[in-house]
Amino acid sequence: MTMLRAERVTLGYGRRPVVHEVSLDITEGGVGLIGESGSGKTTLARAFLGLLSPMSGDIWYGDRPLRKADLRAFRRDVQPVFQAEALDPRMRVGRSVAEALPRAARSRVGELLEQVGLDPALADRRPHQLSGGQRQRVVIARALAVGPRLLILDEPTSALDVTVQARILDLLAALDTERLLITHNLAVVERLCRTSHVLFAGRVVESGPTAELLASPAHPYTRALRDAVPKLGGPPPQARGRTEAVPAATGCPFRLRCPLAVPQCEQAPALRDVDGRRVACHRAEDVLSS
Template sequence: MTAMPLLRAERVTLGYGGRAVVHEVSLDVTEGGVGLIGESGSGKTTLARAFLGLLTPMSGNIWYGNQTLKKADLRAFRRDVQPVFQAESLDPRMRVGASVAEALPRAERHRVPELLGQVGLDPELAGRRPHQLSGGQRQRVVIARALAVSPRLLILDEPTSALDVTVQARVLDLLAGLGTERLLITHNLAVVRRLCRTSHVMFAGRLVESGPTADLLARPAHPYTRALRDAVPRLGGAPPRARGRAEAAPAGSGCPFRPRCPLAVAACESAPEPRELDGRRVACHRAEDVLAAAVGEVS
């Protein structure tokens, strides 16, 4: 029996100033880690803000267990779902210990050294301010602060983007070993491959492909997923195939990826409906051709 997802988006449309930027997105945050992949401006962080209750949908619902977020017990929600933003989210005026203690009831603030130790930091760092720490140390403080209330789910928005490769590896090891469910917002395919069993690819505020992370990255069925994968340099491989960047097609004018797609045909002037294909869900008229090319490369 499949467990009920802790968080679920149901045909959610989001926007600012009455202008929609995320369009009818549906996804479940399930066990094993969920990745939300896409370039800057694709709508990932906007969707994360809605999952955190910081942005009200224009239409659709965010579900927390069996209740919509509007009707949920917000105290329980804030305990169960915690954000982990980039290290720069720390208040530069507060000492590390005070930042972590801020999430704790007064009677539990003695746990600060324990929480710092849990993320691999020396408890003596509690007396320092953020500028006295390295980028990796600051990111661990952010994680310690989120763990203070023993959440069931971490929503991580580009948690390693400002870190060098060595520090990234240590932070990823930490996140992988926590045993806490996670929704990871990123453009880094290596990070999502490491931390997420399932992934969703966003382009121009729409989900274009969803499925098991390993299959989705090894054999993409949407040309945008393929473009993201091919943009990652590989040692000894051919250089990434450059293609001029263009804006997405205007809303309501067919497939939004059409101006950038090397496979676009006349049928792409009508918007593709998401459909099931080879164990994933994809919105592309030519998904079979993309998948066949990927299978040929693997074989």
């Protein structure tokens, strides 16, 4: 079942669009938005949370546009999980978690802390008295307080060390809640998301099953992201193409950085079906075979 859907959504700040006619569904099994900084991931997440109105297109919540939906039900069903720094430093942990609960249910704070693997006694502490991993668990507990059906997670492990990351990922994988994950960490999206969408310069350039997309990319940008991940004991990653080039203003936005660019790339490619995924690349078949 699709709870949230973007339909030809263009988003921007002022009059400058930064996300261009993106269409995607948030479906069961977890959905990942992958891309480097500035690719439009967080801007799209803000639209899914109702914090940013589209310049054109619509965000759909169930069977109606979000702008016409029951916002009270939406806020209960869809909750953000920001990075741990989002906690109010002046507020004790218990009060922070209890904010979303009705007064009669505030005895559940200890239960929620236990659900995310924390000692209920930590409710009396302030954020600066907790470790980074503990603070991130508090953020998750606060999001779970209203019983959401979907969590929207924006880089939930980026500020944590590797061992703490693993514990947070175990927790998220065990939750009976759907998730939209915004990240540049391919290992995290592979662990938590059945489907992924790769964004470059505010456009979806590849979509499909996460395992297939990462094992055998069909877009040069997806392959560049995968190849940039260091492998333990292996050689240092080697960049392909001009990594410093800005996105092209016309045609394929990746063409100035692409090692496979040809004159045809001066024409913007449309998303098309290639080997079980959707790809916006004239040379997708060559990428798969190389």
